[in-house]
Structures are given as C-alpha cells and as structure tokens.
Amino acid sequence: MTAIIVSGHGQLSTGLLDGFKMIFGHDDKIIAVPFLKGEGIPQLQEKYQAVMARFPDDNILFLVDVFGGTPYNSAVQLVFDHPAADVVTGVNLPMLLELAATKETSDLEALRQQLKTINQEGFKIFSEVMASVSQSENISDEEDDLL
Secondary structure: OEEEEEEEEEOHHHHHHHHHHHHHOOOOOEEEEEEOOOOOHHHHHHHHHHHHHOOOOOEEEEEEOOOOOHHHHHHHHHHOOOOOEEEEEOOOHHHHHHHHHHOOOOOHHHHHHHHHHHHHHHOOOHHHHHHHHHHHHHHHHHHHHHO
C-alpha cells in the first residue's frame, strides 16, 4: 500500500484534496499538508513526519508543487532516510485521481512511471486538440470520397 502526502505553497494541497473529494470521495491514505506563510523547513518536516508516522508499514509518496521549493526540499530530506518513499513534483488533480485507483500497489517504480504517463497525456492545448480533430475529420471525409 502507498500513502500519499500532497503538499505545496499556501493552500494548494488542501484545494487539490477538496477537488479530489468532490470527484472520488474521501480517502484516508491521501493527506494534504500545506506549507503556510511563515513556516520553514523544520515546521514542514514536523508535519510530514506526523503524517508518515500514521503509515509505518506503507510506502510514502510525496506529491509536491514545485521542484526545488520548500515542500520539495523538506520531503527530499526525509526520503533520504526512508527507502520506501519518493517525491514527485507537479502535483495536479488528474494525478490524485489516478493514484487513488492504483495506490494499492507496493511498487513505487510502477507508480512513478504511471505519473509520468498521466502528466504527458493530461497536458492539452485546446487549439491543438481542435486542429487534431479537424484533421481527423478531413481524413475521414477523404476516405468517404474514395468509396
């Protein structure tokens, strides 16, 4: 099993978790840990450690907002001492939804690869999607003309 700690600057993590709950419902193994104004690495690490202590037999996957930011740096320092933990940046709602369905696995590498795929497939630009749809329709029309 994998417990997921979501963290970011300000209330980002709590907002993401609220959105997650609207779609998926409550999940005891996905915890928001906000990094609030005035806090530093020691305070954030204390909050992280309190959550980690709740899941002593689980893998821990930190999902944080920004590479190199305080939530990331705080998590990385803890991960050095926990081989069954890792940190992933760029947290977003599709990540949380996908992980909720697959976090039962104990294979952190599989989860990491899955997150890479989700992020690549989830990034869309409307004008490019529409151009792709338009191009597909043109190909379909050309195929119909051949019949």
